[in-house]
């Protein structure tokens with residue numbers, strides 16, 4: 001076996017398809033987000049970031065930074081252990097209480113990331129519940145798919161956002177089997193939103209519990225920023241809400257919230273929770289400050305939605321193919337991997353605008369796109385530059401315009 005040859009060929013295959021990933025080497029500038037400094041070949045340039053998941057700019061918020069610095073000064077750098085063996089710090093406890101209260105649940109459990117939260121909670125539920133069947137939306141995120149796979153439970157894939165198809169699958173299965181329905185609220189690549197209430201109706205009819213990933217909604221929807229389930233008045237009907245501290249809340253980490261017994265069960269049986277070092281206390285302190293601030297700051301959500309609506313309108317007016325998003329995410333269709341990469345390169349090199357290309361396997365082939373994420377700090381001048389730059393790139397590459 002020629003190992004080096006194998007690795008090299010695998011990489012070359014990606015390059016041939018135009019979907020080899022190159023990371024932009026950025027230095028985020030606190031106080032100037034969404035501007036950043038880009039490093040390339042020892043040269044520096046200022047760029048405007050249009051694809052960050054720091055949706056509300058909380059990563060540079062003064063309250064969050066102060067809380068983190070204060071916690072480092074009082075508690076030190078790391079947690080010093082797993083949650084069970086000396087690693088539980090008071091900030092973890094306070095943050096779990098805050099998150100449970102945000103989602104109107106009895107309890108919450110922190111994980112090192114949203115990915116680990118999905119993977120651990122789903123693999124534990126699927127492996128332990130008797131004769132468990134997991135029902136998964138066809139567009140669920142990789143972290144849920146891996147959790148489902150790892151559980152080794154039976155699984156069914158229902159058509160994306162289709163309660164009728166879910167009903168059909170549930171009706172065909174053993175009424176006595178344990179069942180979990182797994183879906184997201186905001187699907188972040190297309191920008192569509194699940195019919196949460198209708199999915200809960202179907203799940204309740206068959207005595208299934210529901211697991212909802214609100215990663216792209218926490219902080220941004222609902223009067224307290226608890227997510228789309230809160231906005232739609234159905235939060236109490238969802239059994240398990242999963243979220244991240246790394247996107248709109250601007251820090252890192254993930255969590256689930258649910259009944260006290262369910263959370264205690266995952267705490268007690270979930271390998272990805274048990275066998276890993278707890279988040280640093282300063283991370284928990286920063287996330288706590290962030291949740292508290294976002295909960296009571298409706299202006300952030302209003303401004304965020306306004307920026308997104310304005311950008312969609314301006315792109316449409318310019319004849320650019322904005323995909324039909326009903327949330328804050330603004331996907332613009334390119335439809336070809338190599339062209340998508342070229343469009344992104346041109347934006348960066350010629351216009352100092354940074355938007356990462358989104359290619360297969362993140363989205364299906366033929367639907368490659370630029371995924372724009374306007375935040376409250378993108379001002380009108382930045383939007384003018386973006387629209388002009390996109391129009392120019394669409395012309396230079398002869399890309400398909402809106403139908």
Ligand SMILES: *Cc1c(COP(=O)(O)O)cnc(C)c1O
Nearest residue numbers: 113114115141143215244246254
């Ligand atoms: C980003 C993402 C996750 C993972 O969250 P992290 O905190 O980044 O690990 C989970 N679910 C969805 C839908 C995501 O987009």
